[in-house]
Amino acid sequence: MAFHIVLVEPEIPANTGNIARTCAATGTYLHLVRPLGFNTDDRTLKRAGLDYWHAVKVHYHDSFDELTELFPEGRFFCASTRTHTRYSDHTFRDGDFFVFGKETKGLPSSILDAYPQTGMRIPMTDKVRSLNLSNSAAIIIYEAFRQLDFTGLE
Numbered sequence: 001m002a003f004h005i006v007l008v009e010p011e012i013p014a015n016t017g018n019i020a021r022t023c024a025a026t027g028t029y030l031h032l033v034r035p036l037g038f039n040t041d042d043r044t045l046k047r048a049g050l051d052y053w054h055a056v057k058v059h060y061h062d063s064f065d066e067l068t069e070l071f072p073e074g075r076f077f078c079a080s081t082r083t084h085t086r087y088s089d090h091t092f093r094d095g096d097f098f099v100f101g102k103e104t105k106g107l108p109s110s111i112l113d114a115y116p117q118t119g120m121r122i123p124m125t126d127k128v129r130s131l132n133l134s135n136s137a138a139i140i141i142y143e144a145f146r147q148l149d150f151t152g153l154e
Contacts, residue, residue, distance in 0.1 A: 001026065001094050001099075001148065001151045001152035002027060002028070002029060002094065002095060003026070003029070003031075003038075003087065003092075003094070003095070003096055003098065003141060003144055004027055004028065004031055004074075004096070004097040004098065005019060005022075005023060005029070005030050005031065005033070005097075005100070005115050005137050006031040006033065006064075006067065006076075006097055006098065006099040007019065007030070007032050007033065007100055007133075008033045008099060008101050008102065008107060008108075008111065009033060009034070009035055009101070009102040010032065010035070010036060010037060010100075010102060011038070011102050011104060012037065012038070012105070012133070013037075013038040013104060014134075015132065015134045016032070016036075016038070017054070018134035019055065019133070019134050019137045020056045020058070021045075021052050021056075022053035022057050022134070022137060022138050022141060024053075024055035024056045025052075025154075026048065026141055026142075026145060026153060027057075027153075028057075028141055029059065030056055030057065030058045030059070031058075031059045031060075031061060031097075032058065032059070032061070033061045033062075033063065033064050033067060034061065034062050034063070037102070045073065045078055051128055058075075064099075064111055070137060074095070074096075074097050075090070075093070075095070075096045075097065075118065076097045076099050076115050076118060077090060077096060077097065077098050077099065077115070077118040077119075077120050077140075078099045078100070078107055078112055078115050078118060078119050078120065079098065079099065079100050079107070079112060079122070079137075079140060079145075080106055080112055080119055080120075080121060081116065081120050081121055081129065081130050082106070082112065082115070082121075082123070082149065083120060084119075085120055086119075086120065086121060086122075086123055087121065087122055087139070087143055088121040089120075090120055091147065092143070092144040092147050092148070093148075096122060096144060098137065098141065099111065099143070099144030100133060100136065100137060105136030106130070110130075110154055118142070120138055122136055122140070129143065131136045134135050
């Protein structure tokens with residue numbers, strides 16, 4: 001069982017570190033698409049990931065296109081507040097990619113437009129614009145594992 005979390009141009013090192021820890025706990029691949037808003041030896045990034053970095057399968061890409069060219073058969077689900085389909089309305093399968101945008105702007109329209117059938121949002125009140133990136137990634141990755149009866153985690 002292997003899922004993929006993709007962070008397109010992440011800006012906050014603590015969020016990426018927290019997501020890396022979730023990836024270590026679930027055996028999920030972490031793909032970081034440049035440019036990154038921090039240096040990968042950032043103390044905050046390392047601290048958020050604790051001593052689990054050895055268990056994280058991290059891959060760096062110079063562009064989202066580079067990533068999709070490496071995985072032409074991949075199913076890319078794009079998280080955004082600008083889509084109408086709930087994440088729980090999708091049926092996930094082994095090998096799926098969950099794509100998240102930068103904290104301040106989300107995913108660019110070019111990526112969302114390329115995957116209109118796999119857009120997903122997390123329902124929330126209109127009191128906030130969005131959830132924290134690391135919380136969003138955790139919600140969606142655990143939904144994917146739940147759908148597959150947590151195979152590989154227990």
